[in-house]
Amino acid sequence: MIAENTQTQMRKGILEYCVLLIISRGEIYASDIIAELKSAKLLVVEGTLYPLLTRLKNNGLLSYNWVESTSGPPRKYYTLTPEGTAMLSQLDGTWQELSFAIAKSKNQTAL
Amino acid sequence: MKKTLNINIGNSIIHIEEDAFELLTSYLIEVKQHFGKSADDFEIVSDIENRIAEMFTEILQTQQKQVIEVADVQVVIATMGSVRDFEEQSEEEADERPENIHSPFTERRIYRDTDEAMVAGVCSGLSHYLQLDVSVLRIIALFTVLLGGSGLIAYLILWISIPVAATRSEKMAMKGEAVNLQGFKRNFEKELSNLKGNFRNANDHLQPFMKHSKSFIAEFIEVLGRFMQGTGKTIFKIIAILIIIIGSLILLGTIILLAAVIGFWDTGATQVFPFSMIDGSYFTTFILALFIVIAIPLLSLILFSIRVAFNSYKSNKMVAYGLLLIWLCGLAVSIFYVAKTSNQFKEEAEFTQTIPLKSYPLYTLSIDRSKFFSKEDSLHYRLNTADYNGKIIQNDLDGPFTLPRNVSIRIEKSENSVPSLVESYGSQGVTFEVALDHAKNIQYDFLQQDSVLRFSPELHLKRNLNWRAQRIELVLKVPVGTRLRIDRDLQRYLQDNSLWDCDDENNKDGLYHGVMTTDGLTCQSAN
Known part of the structure; x- marks a missing residue:
């Protein structure tokens, strides 16, 4: 249970980081985000992504446009706002620190 | 064959089978409940709905199908993830969620259970709600119906007021199973296994919406019809x-x-x-x-x-x-x-004769119950005429074939201070003459023995004729101030009921004590 909790916590932060990374590459549709996250084995079920996207959007990190679709209803295409880009660069720094911390920790335990 | 529905999900029109629809509905309800706390509820849910619509469209296109089935919905739910998966994602939320959402039993709701019904499913529905054995309730119901029928009224009221459990989620709520995805799956699987053994039920589930919209009257007639064939x-x-x-x-x-x-x-x-x-x-x-x-x-x-x-x-x-x-x-x-x-009763005739009475200050009125004997009878039974009033045989007046009352007595004050008895004989007949002849045929026995006036309880016919409403009305006229002692038996022949008000003290000796006044007969206190 404790392990699960930690895993969830870790995954949660990283998921958010990855979503921002994927969107930063250009306008993208939610299903495509899901497909990428699935191939990266970071996401198990799709339902978890929507609350995350909504929260990021509400925090002003994301915005979206409705784009007509050839098959079916119009789709939401997400982009990063300037705040989102700033946040992403912050997270980049954090990730550097984290990976350094992990690498350091692992090396020291190995010694 | 299965019934399908058209739904609008994420602005797409999708054909969906009914059981698949129920599964989807319960899933979406659960999702809505989960996100209900945040203000972004609507947006997240509509995102999810849009995505589901998209997946349905894909399924229909890739598999070249017309309609979404249960298996498709299950695939979609698996990809989208259950509420439990969402909770893992945000564990602070998970702490807040009450435990009973995942407990298999939740608060029960009352519905009628037509699947296990004897009449309209009231008892079986109640048994689910009260968690009592249905046969106990049925025995109680039968008893109350048989004892005064109050149960019948109660049953009808419950029948009208309690809705029938038509959809699967209603049936689950009735049995206290949680209306969420886990409960739904359990219920569905249980039902599938039942279906294999019992094909008849399949039809029942194809038409729950028809059942829903049926009026009470239509249902009543249908149930009555089934009742006639079965229990009835x-x-x-x-x-x-x-x-x-x-x-x-x-x-x-x-x-x-x-x-x-x-x-x-x-x-x-x-x-x-x-x-x-x-x-x-x-x-x-x-x-x-x-x-x-x-x-x-x-x-x-x-x-x-x-x-x-x-x-x-x-x-x-x-x-x-x-x-x-x-x-x-x-x-x-x-x-x-x-x-x-x-x-024969068309015409009516009546004649009157007056019998003068010997004057006494006090009269005793009594009913003579001794059987009437004619002269021929007296000879036949070798009775002495002297024993005529000797009360030899008592008349039985209370047989099953008693005549309608044909003797009535009224007591009035005499205008000329002379006591008298006025006898009015009356009868019906096909003509006036016949009626008069019938009236003349009447014989009535009245006897004055000093101050005692003896009245016969009934009239007699001199010749044996058919009953033509022969009757006699007697009016006893006594001067003002005359005191009367009236036999209690005589009371029922009295037209005047002024003596009925006399208190019990008045008739200790079995006689009513009355006195004639200018205003008519009144009670006389016994002193």
Whole structure:
């Protein structure tokens, strides 16, 4: 249970980081985000992504446009706002620190 | 064959099978409940709905299908993830969620269970709600219906007020299973395994929406129809057998009565009240016709009951029409003689005679119950005329065939200070002359023995004639100030009820004490 909790916590932060990374590459549709996250084995079920996207959007990190679709209803295409880009660069720094911390920790335990 | 629905999800029109729709609905309800806390509820849910719509469209296109099935919905839910998966994602939320969402049993809601119904599913529905054994409730219901029928009214009220459990989620709520995805799956799987053994039920679930929209009246008639074929049939058979037994006894009784009335023709059945109206010339015919009118419907009822009780649907039409014809003939004859007899009451005649009484300051009025003997009787029984009032045989006035009251007595004050008894003889007849003749035929016994006035309880006919409403009205006129002691037996012949108000003290000796005043007869206190 404790392990699960930690895993969830870790995954949660990283998921958010990855979503921002994927969107930063250009306008993208939610299903495509899901497909990428699935191939990266970071996401198990799709339902978890929507609350995350909504929260990021509400925090002003994301915005979206409705784009007509050839098959079916119009789709939401997400982009990063300037705040989102700033946040992403912050997270980049954090990730550097984290990976350094992990690498350091692992090396020291190995010694 | 399965029923399908058209749904609009994420602005797409999707054909979906009904059970798949129910699965999807319960999933979406659960999702909505989960996100219900945040203000972004609507947006997240509509994102999810849009995505589901998209997945459905993909499934339909890639698999070249027309309709979404349960398996497709299950695939979509698996990809989208259950609420439990969402909770893992945000564990602070998970802490807040109450435990009972995932407990298999939740608060029960009351519905009627038509799947296990005897009549309309009220008892089985209640048994789910109260978690009692259904047979206990049914026994209670049956008892209250049989004892005064209050249960029947209660049942009807419950029937009207409690909705039927039509959809699967309602059935689950009725049985206290949580209406969420886990509960739904469990219920669905259980039902599938039941379906394999019981194919009849499949039809029930194809039309829950029809059941839903049915009015109470339509449902009542349908349930009644089913009841007649099932439980009701047994009850009707029992009733039919009771009718056969009771009806046969009544028929037998009627036949015996007929034989008795006709058999005792010579020995005076015609003098017994209801028959004494009927003229001797057509007595037998009339009685036979009456018998036919009564006995044939009784016989038909018994024959019908036999058919109901023993499931024989063969009915002999010849016999039926024959019985109907005989009955109609009997009815016609009966009506003819009823008319003829009632014609005998058309005219009315009355004559009056006054008997002067010896003057006394106090009279005692009594009913003479000694049987009336004519002179011929006295000779026959070798009675001495001196013993005429010796109360030899008491008259029985309370038999089953007593005549209508034909003697009435009124007590008035005398205008000329002379006591007297005014006797008015009256009768009916086909003409005035006949009626007058009937009235003259009346004999009434009244006797004054000093201050004691003896009245006979009934009138007699000098010649034996039919009953034509012969009657006698007696008016006793006494001067003001005359005191009266009135036999309690006489009270029922008295027209004037002023003595009824007399208190019990007044008639300690079994006599009413009255006195004639200028305002009529009043009570006299005993002192």
